Amino acid sequence: MSRYEADDSRILIIEDEPKIARLVADYLEGSGFVTRHLDHGDAVLPWLEQAGEDGFPDLVLLDLMLPGTDGLTLCREIGQRWPRLPVIMLTARVEEVDRLLGLELGADDYICKPFSPREVVARVKAVLRRSRAALDPDTTNPSDLILDDDGWRALAGGQDLGLTAVEFQLLRVMMNAPGRIFTRDQLMDHMYRDHRIVSERTVDSHVKKLRKKIADVWPEREIVRSVYGVGYKYQPEE
């Protein structure tokens, strides 16, 4: 049994609808989690800044539509300032998820309203498991590919792939949207924010090296795939 089975992790719920917040908090607390609730977007960053080690959350449930600072902005800010803090976004519409994925906010998961509180608990547990596995080689599944954003490392089954910064960014962009095909142009946009002119062949060469490094660890898996005439995608399973 995993030592995380009895979970007293702290979950910060950011949600302006009191009924939803209460329902989610009740279910999480029923599973042993400790919850905190904020109902205004402007309160979130100051709250995290002062939270301190003992009160700092292990995961954030973040509603998209909030009074004050909106969920998108908060998700980006949290990702930049506390990259190890997992975020699950709550959205009111299924169609919204596609748009959010396209924005590559770096959220760890998305849940659509209306949701069952049980589903929320299950997703919270899954995301916590994943983010912990990233930092603990003993609990890493040999088939897991995990990004360590702080160290700019990619771990394949716990083994550091030794990626360059560009290869890491490429992989991260694709992993944020599994199955989505990225054109070389789109990948270039993500890699070179300063709009340096690079050729499509530069992208190809970086992806080639990235794929080689993954193949060195997993010769039988092709998780970064070339899509002929279009670009590349991250495809963890068939």
Ligand code: CA
């Ligand atoms: Ca809301």
